[in-house]
Amino acid sequence: MSRADEILEPMWRTIDSIVDEEALRRRLDAGERLRIKYGVDLTAPDLHLGHAVNLWLMRHLQDQGHTVVFLLGDLTTQVGDPTGKNETRPVLSPDAIEANAQAFLDQVSIVLDTDPAVFEVRRNSEWFGRMPISELLGLFSMTTHAQLMARDMFRERIAAGREIALHELAYPVLQGYDSFAMRSDVTIVGSDQLFNEMMGRQYQQRLGMRPQSIITTVITPGLDGGPKQSMSLGNYVALTDTPADKFGKIMSLSDDLAGVWASAYTSLDDRELARIREDVKAGGEVARDAKLTIAGAVVERYHGTAAAAREREAFLNVFSGRADPKDIRDVTISDRALTALDLLEAVRPDLSRSARRRLLAQNAVRVDGRLLGDPNEQVTVTDGSIIRSGRRAWARVTVRAGR
């Protein structure tokens, strides 16, 4: 197994295709430290599991010593990559752009390693901000109208009689030039970005640079079976969703998508994936349990084992009819560590002290599924902890930062 084989092996699961795989393999085999282009437009971010597929691939390469160059498209944001759905994008103020940049950094750091040794942040205003118009026109001269019209999205817009503004035609050129300016070796994108990144290869070659390889990734259907997860369709699981929301959304997934989601969004191994595919076919409780496994694996990936166990417990209680979602009250406490009796007082102010002691004695109180018996036991809760106190009494804890 070559070095490239070893690095790529765990990636194939979510890779759709690689443009110039030959060059990528050669460079990985040679032990080159690659620069990975990760470009975003600075609209308000709400990264979802679909975006995270690419981020996890980048993270894998970071773990091998390669550098993610996180390119904040502060200039291109003013243009907006044209899409099929919106003809124009609202103009963002510099303040809004800065706020979005910070929010992006917060969200990508959920997955990426932000150690400066393997993470670099750039802005495309660095080069476009000082580029004379004559130079931009020179870049334009390297691209033809026919070439741009080959982009599906443009063709579809025209066929539908919808307008394309001239600045939208310029977008692929700008995104392409970014690859040159930031010296991209490889980029990992959804297939909808393949056209623009091929422009990147073209500009790198025309300007005398080795062209980047392009890894495109699988696009996973939305929760509703729509073609993909999309912010505007609301059929997605956001990286910033609470563990409870992540768990619940995945449990709402239709059975026929379970296999695809498990493969794309978890690191469950092949044997486990095969079993999930079998189980969802069986339907009923077996299929439900398969989705519990997926939901648990996703929550575990982002929030750890304890959170996964907790959400599983909470879901099962709701699902089994022992608790109705509306019965789960939200309770705010100010201490993370307190005695079982004090916790119960916060959760059940409706009961007398003796009634609370009785509940504990009756083994009717659980925190994240763990039984509490001793009233003086020290209990640690975290945001989202689920506390059961009796047959149909459930509470979810929010910890308010103390003094």
Place this chain on the structure above:
Amino acid sequence: MSRADEILEPMWRTIDSIVDEEALRRRLDAGERLRIKYGVDLTAPDLHLGHAVNLWLMRHLQDQGHTVVFLLGDLTTQVGDPTGKNETRPVLSPDAIEANAQAFLDQVSIVLDTDPAVFEVRRNSEWFGRMPISELLGLFSMTTHAQLMARDMFRERIAAGREIALHELAYPVLQGYDSFAMRSDVTIVGSDQLFNEMMGRQYQQRLGMRPQSIITTVITPGLDGGPKQSMSLGNYVALTDTPADKFGKIMSLSDDLAGVWASAYTSLDDRELARIREDVKAGGEVARDAKLTIAGAVVERYHGTAAAAREREAFLNVFSGRADPKDIRDVTISDRALTALDLLEAVRPDLSRSARRRLLAQNAVRVDGRLLGDPNEQVTVTDGSIIRSGRRAWARVTVRAGR
């Protein structure tokens, strides 16, 4: 007759249409001093009678106190207005651009009044040179792909399967913005520029300025009957052609174009024009004489009455068979003013001094058709003067600047 009527009256002869004539009339009636946009790309200029149609209209407006803003497209030259014939334009060096700018100024000053009170020279690098790319993209956003595709030339190129580079699509935007940046009130162009100048109106309006009126002028067929005079087709009369070349080229014009040329390129009055149209129908010597009138009127317009008379004489001699064009030798002399005998010595070194005196005595010597008799007569010649010295001996003089 309103003020506008008076100003426009002599212009109609070469005006094809006026966009927003209403506004133009209102402003002329109000006595506004208008700014007339005259934009050129700085390729090597070779202005011909077709260009001069527009220049004479501008000159007429200058004579009324309006200002021609001569816009040197030093930035847009780097792009090139896309044409049907060339897909790309060679990139010009800054030196070449400067040389062309000077040549342009030299040629337009043949017709235009370059008094700073009515003549201003600008360069579009003044605004595009310091415009940030983000602002250019903002201008792009005001124009749609469909709008640009409405331009005949683009449609024809696509229909013919020929490429359009993206920078060519940007050209109409740049030319349009020029109208805003230079505060154009009116522009006088060939109808092939109407699309781009309509973009000018659009940008002026979008950016809060009164839109310019656009005067388009008639396009006159080439000497060969081709659709227009064109540098690349070589079927044109250049402003810098010698009087002899201008005269000769116009005499080569086909009879059926004579009326059109007379109307567009001379200031012969309506009665004279009507007669020319009659005479060319008659054919033969009558038609030839009509063209002599046109050729004489054109040469007179650019070089004065004497030159016109001289070229007429020279042409008649050739035409009547008394001289063959190849019999007209070129002779260089270093003095403008000299005696008849000295001139004859310069022209006929093949003859003895007594033979030259004999020619003068025989009334066989003419300068530009004027008879010379006295050997000591002071004669003034100019570049192009035709000297006849005997039955079939003709010479055309070039005056070499003396010490």
